[in-house]
Amino acid sequence: MKHATVQALDALEPLLAELRTLGGMKEKKRGVFYVKSRAFLHFHEDPAGLFCDVRLDLPSDFERFAVNTSAERRRLLERVARTLAPV
Template structure:
């Protein structure tokens, strides 16, 4: 599964816009978010759709982000991880 390229990120722009509003995140490169100096969230594209890898504790957890409910689940989990 490859990292999301420019066209994939164009399609994910509404998700990226919501993530940019979360306090404590910095987007170093389009679609690659950091918490402090540590990688926190990035995206992949695959024939099965789009996926986000979110750092939860010490590991990355993969979330599908192809439907509204999936995006909301990712945003909620990211917000919780930033608070914890």
């Protein structure tokens, strides 16, 4: 599975814009977010669609989420927001 292309990231721009509002992350490159100095979230694409790899339980391994529908994107946003919420 390859990293998301510019065209794929263009299609995900509304999701990226919402992710940017969450805080707690730094977007080092378009669509690649870090928490502190550790990679936290990035996107992939393949014939099955678009996917996001994210570390929901820091410092866990990445979990993969499909982000092809608005429901999938909402689910991802909710999970990321919970992970980044102050304790």
